[in-house]
Structure formats: C-alpha cells, structure tokens
Amino acid sequence: MTSLSSAHGRSQAVPLSVFEQSKDAHIIRSDEEAIEVAKQLAQEFAQEASERDRERRLPLNEIQQFSQSGLWAITVPKQFGGAQVKYRTLTEVIKTIASVDPSLAQLPQNHLAFIEHLRLDAGPEQQQFFFNLVLRGIRFGNAFSEKHSKTVADLTTTLKKTEHGYEINGKKFFATGALLAHWVPIVAVNEQGQPYAALVPRETSGVNIINDWSGFGQRTTASGTVELNQVPVREEYLIPIYQAFERPTPAGAISQFIQAAVDAGIARGTIEETIHYVKNHSRAWVDSGLEKASDDPYTIANIGDLKIKLRAAEAVLDLAGDAIDQAIADTTEEHVNQATLLVAEAKVLTTEVAILAANKLFELSGTRSTLSELNLDRHWRNARTHTLHDPVRWKYHIVGNYYLNGIHPPRHAWS
Incomplete structure (x- = not known):
C-alpha cells in the first residue's frame, strides 16, 4: 500500500476517511452555480483558515467538502457530462476560495491542469474513464517537479x-x-x-x-x-x-492561469483584511488631527490604489480566460499565443498586487497588526510563497520578446 508519512512531526496523520466517499460528488451544471457554490464554501472555509495556517493543520474536512461540491469537475467537457465552464468562471471560483484560504485554492491547481491534459492527450476510453472519476469526486494530486534537477523541466524520474x-x-x-x-x-x-x-x-x-x-x-x-x-x-x-507541447495548445496557459487566479484571490482577501483592520483597530496618526484612521487621506489614497490595481489585474485575468476559451474552441497558433501572452500579463499584475497588498496591510494597519496572535503575517507569507509560481521576470520577457521581436512564447507548463 501507499505510505502516507509525516516528517518530523510537522503534521497530523491523514485518516483514511479523507479518501472515503459515501456518495458521488454533486455535479455542477452551470457557470452561475459554480460561482454560487464557491461563495458558500468560502464562508465556511474562512472560519478556521488562520488556525489551520498557524498549526499547519491539513484541511482534511475542507478538501472533502471542496471536491464533493463538484467544483473540482467544472472544467470536464460537456460531452463527458461536465459543465465545461468558461475560464473566467474558473478564475472567479479560485479567487473566491483563495481570498479566504489560498492553500485550499492551490490544492486543485494541478488537478484542473491535468483535466486539460486528459482532454488534449488521452484516448477516448481513457477520457471516459478518468473524466467519470472526476465527476464522481475523485481528486488528482501531482508528482511532477523534482527538487534537485538542473531546471524545472529536467526530469530524472x-x-x-x-x-x-x-x-x-x-x-x-x-x-x-x-x-x-x-x-x-x-x-x-x-x-x-x-x-x-x-x-x-x-x-x-x-x-x-x-x-x-x-x-x-x-x-x-x-x-x-x-x-x-x-x-x-x-x-x-x-x-x-x-504531445501537448509539440503542437499549439492552451495547456501551459491554463496551468499558469490558475496560479494567477490564486494570487488575485490572495490580493483580494488581503485588501479586505486591511480595510477591516483599519476601520476597527487602527489609530489615527498623532499629527493628522483626525479621530479615525479610516479618515486619514493618505490611507484612503492607498486603499484606492490597491483597489484600482486589483481591478486591473482581475480584468486582464478575465481577458486571459476568454482567450483560453477561444484557444480551446479554435486551437490555432495565433489563439494559443494570445492566451499565453494574456496569462503572462495577468500573472505579472496579480503577483505585484498580491505582494503590494500584503506589504500595505502592515503599513496602513500599524505596529499592532504584527502581533503574532493575529497571524496577519499569513497573508504576506502566502503571497510571497505562491507568487513564486512562476518567475514574473520571465513573464515580462515573454511579452516583450513577442511584441519586439516576434518570438512566440515557449511551449511548456511554466510560460
């Protein structure tokens, strides 16, 4: 049997109940339903998100709720019984979950990216078998990357x-x-x-x-x-x-698109946390002559700046989702390039606003916001960690090289 180990006592063991299913998962039928289900789950997932982070407690019950809700199957093609939602719907689902618990939002990333590989590279019988598993609530993990290889694409397995x-x-x-x-x-x-x-x-x-x-x-x-x-x-x-990278396909764009959605969700949640703290806990600065920190004109301007940057990032993310839909419907070199470029642009913007929002949380909230019992540093830790998927300096390069030199984006899962 598979061994499920816990190293150095850092986490609890994983009970078999996490893998048991008393019934098949709910099947979501529309984009609207997917977004509504995500909102309902986010309210529940938010309740103990900080404690899970502080204790490194795995989201055992939550991941069962998440996959049983049907959200892990919303990109299954309609011909196999799925909703095949639009990718701007998928990003809203991921952002909604990530705004309260980005670790939970990251868990289905590889699962969702692999669904696209099944669509692109699997045979008809394989597709029928595995898509049916996904619709029933089965979760795919991943064993892709290696720690000590020369590059992320250099595999020794x-x-x-x-x-x-x-x-x-x-x-x-x-x-x-x-x-x-x-x-x-x-x-x-x-x-x-x-x-x-x-x-x-x-x-x-x-x-x-x-x-x-x-x-x-x-x-x-x-x-x-x-x-x-x-x-x-x-x-x-x-x-x-x-085979997905020997021809133009949106596989790489989809993988990066989901990562960008997590970052946008982190930014969204962090900005809301900042607004709540400033309104309810921060003190007006001594030289301002104001009664409330929320009346500070500099704080107000900073919140406005964050909201504008988030709106811009989410707008480009939506455009990227539309481009992915087009690349799936009509898979040409041009459509795949546009999807990849827009995802790269979105990844830059979501990375920057996530990190900026996490920094501004403490700047605008004040010194007391750094107290460990509040665990507000989780927003910065999550933003800094997750935005490393994947380096935005190379996203700038992909975009610039295309428009300046006509060089097409590379075909792999990290572009």
Missing part, C-alpha cells in the same frame, strides 16, 4: 517497460495535493526521453508520500516529497503529455 507492464522509479518534490489525492499523476520520462503522466491510485505499492513541506507560506498544501520505488503502472493509465 524514469518510466521503463517491464514484462508485466511499466515501472516508475524516482523522487518528486513540490507534490501539492498528492498527500490528499485519490490518484497521483506522476510525470516520468521513457527511454526516448518523452515525458508521460502515469496515473496511479494512491495505494499503489512503491509510492511513499511524505508531508515534509516546510515552506513559510502556503503551509497546508502538503507540497512535499513523493518517493517512487518500482511503482507498477498499467499501460492504459499512461498519458503522453509531451
């Missing part, structure tokens, strides 16, 4: 054919969601150097999932280690994901 099928050996890190997943997609390279996603149930022999994520932000994503020792894989569970 191997996929080899054996007399009984296939076998995987290697070691993964940043495995967000794997600890709490029913199935773990593992990216490994075959003997020709081609990356495949091998889907294995979490209880497959040779899979050891370790909760050793020690990042100061996004603490409850369990983005730790997955050890893979002679893991058997059935041929029908292999997806040739390398």
Whole structure:
C-alpha cells in the first residue's frame, strides 16, 4: 500500500476517511452555480483558515467538502457530462476560495491542469474513464517537479517497460495535493526521453508520500516529497503529455492561469483584511488631527490604489480566460499565443498586487497588526510563497520578446 508519512512531526496523520466517499460528488451544471457554490464554501472555509495556517493543520474536512461540491469537475467537457465552464468562471471560483484560504485554492491547481491534459492527450476510453472519476469526486494530486534537477523541466524520474507492464522509479518534490489525492499523476520520462503522466491510485505499492513541506507560506498544501520505488503502472493509465507541447495548445496557459487566479484571490482577501483592520483597530496618526484612521487621506489614497490595481489585474485575468476559451474552441497558433501572452500579463499584475497588498496591510494597519496572535503575517507569507509560481521576470520577457521581436512564447507548463 501507499505510505502516507509525516516528517518530523510537522503534521497530523491523514485518516483514511479523507479518501472515503459515501456518495458521488454533486455535479455542477452551470457557470452561475459554480460561482454560487464557491461563495458558500468560502464562508465556511474562512472560519478556521488562520488556525489551520498557524498549526499547519491539513484541511482534511475542507478538501472533502471542496471536491464533493463538484467544483473540482467544472472544467470536464460537456460531452463527458461536465459543465465545461468558461475560464473566467474558473478564475472567479479560485479567487473566491483563495481570498479566504489560498492553500485550499492551490490544492486543485494541478488537478484542473491535468483535466486539460486528459482532454488534449488521452484516448477516448481513457477520457471516459478518468473524466467519470472526476465527476464522481475523485481528486488528482501531482508528482511532477523534482527538487534537485538542473531546471524545472529536467526530469530524472524514469518510466521503463517491464514484462508485466511499466515501472516508475524516482523522487518528486513540490507534490501539492498528492498527500490528499485519490490518484497521483506522476510525470516520468521513457527511454526516448518523452515525458508521460502515469496515473496511479494512491495505494499503489512503491509510492511513499511524505508531508515534509516546510515552506513559510502556503503551509497546508502538503507540497512535499513523493518517493517512487518500482511503482507498477498499467499501460492504459499512461498519458503522453509531451504531445501537448509539440503542437499549439492552451495547456501551459491554463496551468499558469490558475496560479494567477490564486494570487488575485490572495490580493483580494488581503485588501479586505486591511480595510477591516483599519476601520476597527487602527489609530489615527498623532499629527493628522483626525479621530479615525479610516479618515486619514493618505490611507484612503492607498486603499484606492490597491483597489484600482486589483481591478486591473482581475480584468486582464478575465481577458486571459476568454482567450483560453477561444484557444480551446479554435486551437490555432495565433489563439494559443494570445492566451499565453494574456496569462503572462495577468500573472505579472496579480503577483505585484498580491505582494503590494500584503506589504500595505502592515503599513496602513500599524505596529499592532504584527502581533503574532493575529497571524496577519499569513497573508504576506502566502503571497510571497505562491507568487513564486512562476518567475514574473520571465513573464515580462515573454511579452516583450513577442511584441519586439516576434518570438512566440515557449511551449511548456511554466510560460
């Protein structure tokens, strides 16, 4: 069976009840329903979000609610029974959850990105099988990245054919969601150097999932280690994901789009936290002659600036979502380029407003806002940690290189 380990006592064990389902998940039928369900869940998830962060307590009940709500299946194509919501709807769902708990919002990121790979690269029988699992409430984790490789795209995990099928050996890190997943997609390279996603149930022999994520932000994503020792894989569970990047597809844009949505949600939640604290706890500055901190003209201007920057970031994110929809409907080089460029622009803006909002939270709220019992630093820790997915200096480069030199954006999951 799969080993679910906890390193150095940093987290509680994962009970089997997290993986049990007494009934299939609800199936969401429309964009409007998806947004409404997200709003309802966000109210519940907000209640203990700070405590979960402080204690590094995994969202065991919450992730069950989240996947059983049907939100993890909203991008399943209509022909397979899903809602196939618009991508601007998906970003609103992710932002809504991220505004109260960005760790929870990050957990389905790889799951949702992998749904697109199933649409693009899986055969009809594979699509029917795995999309049906998703609609029932099954969660995909991830075992993609490696900690010590030369670059993020340089993979050492191997996929080899054996007399009984296939076998995987290697070691993964940043495995967000794997600890709490029913199935773990593992990216490994075959003997020709081609990356495949091998889907294995979490209880497959040779899979050891370790909760050793020690990042100061996004603490409850369990983005730790997955050890893979002679893991058997059935041929029908292999997806040739390398094919998605041999031709124009929106796969990379979708992966980055969801990351940007998390950052926008972090910014949204942080700004609301700042407004609440300034209104209810901050003191007017001694030289202002004012009774309330919320009447300070400089504070007012700063809040206005944050709101404008967030509005701009969210607007570009919506445009990126529309471009992804177009690239899915009509997958041309031009449409994929536009989707990738708009996602890059959105990623820059959401990163900048998330970090700015987290800094301004303390500047505008005052020294008392740094008290550890308030745990307001979680907003900065989460913003600083999650915006590292992926470096915005290269987003500027992608956009500038296209418009200045006509160089198309690279085709991979990080552009």
